[in-house]
Amino acid sequence: MSLLDNLNPEQLAAVTLPDQHALILAGAGSGKTRVLTTRIAWLIQSGRTSPAGLLAVTFTNKAAKEMLTRLSAQLPINTRGMWVGTFHGLCNRFLRTHFREAGLPQLFQILDSQDQLSAVKRVLRSMNADEDKFPPRQVQYFINANKEEGRRPAQAEVFDDFSRRSVEFYAAYEEQCQKEGVVDFSELLLRTFELLSRNEVLRDHYRNRFRYILVDEFQDTNRLQYRWLKLLCGPASVMFAVGDDDQSIYRFRGANVGNMGDFERDFKVENVIRLEQNYRSHGHILSAANSLISNNSRRLGKNLWTAAGEGEQLRVYEAPSDGYEAAWIAEEVKNLVADGHLRRDIAVLYRSNAQSRVLEHALFSQGIPYRVYGGLRFFERLEIKHALAYLRLLASPEDDGAFLRVVNFPTRGIGARSIEQLQDAAKVHGTSLFAAVSHLSGKAGNSLAGFVRIIEDLRAATKDLPMPEVVEHMLEKSGLIRHYQAEREGADRIENLNELINAAAAFVQEDSREPAANDLASFLAHAVLESGENQAAEGMDALQMMTVHSAKGLEFHAVFITGLEEGLFPHEQSVNEEDGLEEERRLMYVAITRARTRLYLSFAQTRLLHGQTRYNVASRFIDEVPEGLLTWLTPRMRGQGAYAASSPMAPSVNDWSPSTSFAKPASRSSSSGHSWRIGQAVNHAKFGQGVIVSAEGAGADARLQINFGRQGMKWLALAYAKLEAA
DNA sequence: AATCCGTCTATTTTT
DNA sequence: TAGACGGATT
Numbered sequence: 200m201s202l203l204d205n206l207n208p209e210q211l212a213a214v215t216l217p218d219q220h221a222l223i224l225a226g227a228g229s230g231k232t233r234v235l236t237t238r239i240a241w242l243i244q245s246g247r248t249s250p251a252g253l254l255a256v257t258f259t260n261k262a263a264k265e266m267l268t269r270l271s272a273q274l275p276i277n278t279r280g281m282w283v284g285t286f287h288g289l290c291n292r293f294l295r296t297h298f299r300e301a302g303l304p305q306l307f308q309i310l311d312s313q314d315q316l317s318a319v320k321r322v323l324r325s326m327n328a329d330e331d332k333f334p335p336r337q338v339q340y341f342i343n344a345n346k347e348e349g350r351r352p353a354q355a356e357v358f359d360d361f362s363r364r365s366v367e368f369y370a371a372y373e374e375q376c377q378k379e380g381v382v383d384f385s386e387l388l389l390r391t392f393e394l395l396s397r398n399e400v401l402r403d404h405y406r407n408r409f410r411y412i413l414v415d416e417f418q419d420t421n422r423l424q425y426r427w428l429k430l431l432c433g434p435a436s437v438m439f440a441v442g443d444d445d446q447s448i449y450r451f452r453g454a455n456v457g458n459m460g461d462f463e464r465d466f467k468v469e470n471v472i473r474l475e476q477n478y479r480s481h482g483h484i485l486s487a488a489n490s491l492i493s494n495n496s497r498r499l500g501k502n503l504w505t506a507a508g509e510g511e512q513l514r515v516y517e518a519p520s521d522g523y524e525a526a527w528i529a530e531e532v533k534n535l536v537a538d539g540h541l542r543r544d545i546a547v548l549y550r551s552n553a554q555s556r557v558l559e560h561a562l563f564s565q566g567i568p569y570r571v572y573g574g575l576r577f578f579e580r581l582e583i584k585h586a587l588a589y590l591r592l593l594a595s596p597e598d599d600g601a602f603l604r605v606v607n608f609p610t611r612g613i614g615a616r617s618i619e620q621l622q623d624a625a626k627v628h629g630t631s632l633f634a635a636v637s638h639l640s641g642k643a644g645n646s647l648a649g650f651v652r653i654i655e656d657l658r659a660a661t662k663d664l665p666m667p668e669v670v671e672h673m674l675e676k677s678g679l680i681r682h683y684q685a686e687r688e689g690a691d692r693i694e695n696l697n698e699l700i701n702a703a704a705a706f707v708q709e710d711s712r713e714p715a716a717n718d719l720a721s722f723l724a725h726a727v728l729e730s731g732e733n734q735a736a737e738g739m740d741a742l743q744m745m746t747v748h749s750a751k752g753l754e755f756h757a758v759f760i761t762g763l764e765e766g767l768f769p770h771e772q773s774v775n776e777e778d779g780l781e782e783e784r785r786l787m788y789v790a791i792t793r794a795r796t797r798l799y800l801s802f803a804q805t806r807l808l809h810g811q812t813r814y815n816v817a818s819r820f821i822d823e824v825p826e827g828l829l830t831w832l833t834p835r836m837r838g839q840g841a842y843a844a845s846s847p848m849a850p851s852v853n854d855w856s857p858s859t860s861f862a863k864p865a866s867r868s869s870s871s872g873h874s875w876r877i878g879q880a881v882n883h884a885k886f887g888q889g890v891i892v893s894a895e896g897a898g899a900d901a902r903l904q905i906n907f908g909r910q911g912m913k914w915l916a917l918a919y920a921k922l923e924a925a
Numbered sequence: 926a927a928t929c930c931g932t933c934t935a936t937t938t939t940t
Numbered sequence: 941t942a943g944a945c946g947g948a949t950t
Contacts, residue, residue: 259939287940311940384940419939452938551936556942573938610926728940748937770936786937809935810941 202240202273206233213472214238216439218247221470222417222463223441226503227488227792228479228754231441235415236266238439240273242411250276253411254431255283258419260729262752263288266415282409286424290387291724294394297401301394304380306594306720308601309727313579315339315383318600322372333364341365342372346385347423347453349392379599379631385423392427406433417442417462421453429465438466444499445492448748448786450778459499477503477792479754481510484798487824488791494823495781503792515821516801517833521554521762524803525561528759531799532567532742535757542568544756546743548790550768553808554761555744562742572745577702577731582683582692586699587726589677590670593658594719597631606632606650609682613650617643653677666718667704674700702726747790758794760787763802764815765908787820800824804890805878814878814890816908880925886910888925 203211210230213223214237225231239255242248257263263285267278282289291309298305310318319342320335341362345355352370357363376382382390395402412432414420417440420428432438440462447456462468477485485503492498518524528547535545547558547569555571562569577583585608591601607613620643625635633654636647657676661669674680674696683689683696706722743755747768762768768787773779791798802817821829879891889907903922904914915922 285940309940312938387940449938451936553935553942612926614926730940746937767936772936782937807941 202237202244206237207476209472209474209476210234210237213474214241216470216472218437219470220438220462220466220468221440221472222459222468223439223472223474224499224501225441225443225474226477226501227443227446227789228477229474229503230478231415231443231474232262232265232269234474235413235441236269236273239266239270239411239413243274243276248411250278250281252408253282253413254289254409255281255413255415256289256428257283257285257415260285260288262415285728286427287384287387288728290391291728293391294382294387295721295724297394300398300401301390302377303382303390304595304597306380306717308381308591308595308598308720309387309724310376310381310383310600311579311727311730312339312384313584314381314600317604318375318381318383319368319372321600321603322368322375326368326371328364328368333361333368337361338365338368342369343383343385344453345369346389347421349389349423349426375599378597380595380597381600388423388427392423392430395427395430402430403433405431406436409433410436411439412436413439413441415441418444418447418456418459419449419454420458422455422458425455425458425461432466438462443501445495445501445785446751446789448751448782448789450782473501475501475503477505479795480505480792481507481796483509483512483828484791484794484796487513487798487828488788490825490828491784491791491820491823492788495784497781510796511798512830513798513800513824513828515829515831515833516799517817517831518801518803520805521557521803521807522561524761524801525557526565528558528761528799528801529561529565529567531759532562533565535797536567540756542740542742545759546745546750546753546755546757546793547759547761548745548747548750548793549761550747550770550786552746554767557807558744558761567742568739569742569744572743572749577695577698578726579730580692580695582679582695583699583726586670586674586677586679586696587723589654589657589673589679590719590723592633592654593661593669593673594717594723596633596654599625599632602632605677606647609678611646611650611678613643613646617647621647666707666722667700669719670700670703747786750793751789754793754795756795757797757799758790759799759801760790761801762806763800763818763821764806765818765906766813766815767806768818768820784820784823800829804880814892814906816888816890816906819908881905881922882925883907883915883920883922886913889913 203214206214210233213221213234216238223231223234225234235255239253242253243250255266257266263283267281267283270276270283271278282292284292294301294303294307298307316335316339319339323330323333323335323338342365345351350356352366352373355362355366355369357366376386395405409431412428414428419442428438440459442459444456444459447454450456463471480488482505485505489502516524516527518527532542532545536542549555549558552573559569559571578587585605588601588604591598592605596602603618606618620639621632621635624638625632628635628638633651636644636651639647653676657673660676661672664672679696680693683692686692703722706725707718747760769780769783773783776782800821802815802821804814806813806815881889881891883889883905886905886907887910889905889910892904892906903920907913
């Protein structure tokens with residue numbers, strides 16, 4: 200069987216493209232990964248390149264792994280040693296090889312965002328910065344934003360007091376990192392970029408080596424990543440970029456869709472191939488997605504189609520409250536399961552994590568197993584971070600961040616005063632904290648010397664031991680295990696620490712294909728760069744719950760898109776941002792295209808948010824789907840009267856669900872024979888549909904506050920406003 | 926060194 | 941409403 204069997208004409212064209220730069224606009228469910236891996240397999244099989252001659256970049260480790268797995272299924276080659284990985288993973292590999300030219304210690308450590316934040320805090324403290332005026336998070340963001348624009352402190356732009364001072368923090372932060380031998384995520388990229396820019400020999404070497412560069416999820420690249428690719432792509436190389444501008448949903452973290460257009464222009468791309476045939480969803484679902492996204496301007500343009508039938512219509516449900524919405528979902532999931540569907544093939548999507556709470560409550564009380572994606576990952580757990588800090592100290596004692604994390608954990612009588620003395624000594628002698636211990640005497644000196652001895656004994660004892668045993672010794676000698684044994688709730692933590700030994704064993708076995716200068720250092724890099732699975736353990740068949748963002752790339756038989764309310768989805772904060780609404784719409788597009796055969800859209804009139812009841816109007820995104828594709832499960836009408844009469848069911852949970860606003864005595868105002876209630880839906884000649892949020896005054900002075908969604912919140916005088924019940 | 930209490934904040938997330 | 945954080949208390 201040939202590689203090229205069963206490809207559609209566009210896929211085939213993409214896979215077998217001649218040696219020219221190409222942009223593949225790959226719609227949702229159009230076989231993007233297949234095209235990418237088959238292209239690689241085809242390049243190798245046809246002798247155009249050896250595995251070593253290509254570079255394939257992805258965004259997530261999951262995607263990289265998937266690519267390698269599929270590749271080895273297609274071709275009998277050894278994928279080890281191939282440059283397939285994430286931007287950060289590849290940069291790490293590059294910098295490990297060229298650490299000297301990059302001005303880094305051989306065993307440089309990598310900071311995750313958490314570590315970076317503590318590093319920034321230390322800088323701020325050492326400079327006596329007012330943390331109210333300069334919140335560490337914002338300074339961190341400032342630093343990263345500059346790095347992602349390729350700017351060092353000298354180039355950073357100053358436009359106000361905050362940025363003026365932040366540049367100083369940036370400079371101090373860099374100095375601190377350099378001294379401690381650590382690099383953050385953006386630094387991996389920037390260092391690599393700078394080294395390749397200034398070192399012609401190195402640059403030519405890699406340019407000659409990588410004749411084929413393939414990039415996945417191109418719409419997610421940031422400016423620096425794009426420049427990095429451009430630099431690496433030599434005159435004899437060709438770039439194959441795959442992406443979907445309609446699925447660009449990460450602008451808030453630096454992704455720049457504009458890179459797609461820039462790529463076309465900068466590389467004079469003549470081959471733009473659209474993969475528009477969708478193999479995932481039924482027709483009506485795709486029509487809904489197409490209609491919705493057509494409301495966006497500035498698209499590269501694409502229309503999905505399917506050979507499958509039209510399928511079902513989209514089902515729309517309006518609930519009186521978030522509690523009812525959740526209860527209805529639980530009920531509907533039960534029905535689906537009763538019809539023989541697997542829970543793991545059903546997803547409940549929401550815009551923000553806070554929404555999962557009510558949903559979980561309803562599912563839990565209905566006894567429906569579910570799994571919430573997101574949250575803490577393995578290597579981010581507190582006890583694991585502590586353990587890793589000990590390992591980092593073994594590899595590089597000058598890592599002050601690691602030192603501070605565990606010098607007094609488990610507690611060994613080293614207080615803030617001792618640390619202060621130590622920091623002074625380190626400053627005076629210009630050394631790391633670890634090295635400065637020898638300059639201290641007295642009580643502080645003694646206890647600190649005890650800590651240093653622990654680390655040094657550990658280093659001596661574990662020299663030449665295999666990784667899992669190093670970890671085991673560390674857990675023992677550091678006192679971490681003992682500490683958690685003494686703690687009442689420590690059982691889980693001990694389990695995780697033991698799991699770390701397994702992780703080390705697994706790493707040594709499978710993953711140590713890196714130029715293993717040092718097993719410990721590469722294991723630590725692995726821990727930071729792949730912080731582990733984001734989901735709970737497999738096994739039980741559980742309903743899948745996640746944000747729309749984390750659903751990208753996945754597909755399910757049935758999908759619930761919940762909380763479709765103005766202010767929530769689209770989110771109120773994004774409506775004010777430049778391009779914010781369009782990004783929200785792309786997010787909705789991603790959500791819709793996750794569904795194979797059944798899609799539910801739901802919203803609630805009332806929602807408890809931040810401890811306050813909010814009255815919302817249905818999302819405009821529902822209006823943007825053609826009426827003919829929708830089946831309303833509730834009357835297409837607003838107002839509780841209409842709802843209550845036809846409410847299909849009341850939640851069987853009782854202590855929490857029916858929204859408080861419907862239970863509490865509503866404040867009333869009346870005029871011209873009408874009676875108005877908080878929460879009631881109304882129509883206004885100019886502003887359209889809205890919901891009464893609050894009221895004040897009485898008689899002729901009565902005023903109502905009405906949420907008109909898109910038109911905003913208005914105060915209207917009841918005597919003048921022409922209102923009618925909706 | 927652990928615990929308590931008041932204050933603050935509250936999209937989205939990978940590396 | 942709830943959680944995270946920092947400062948003060950015991």
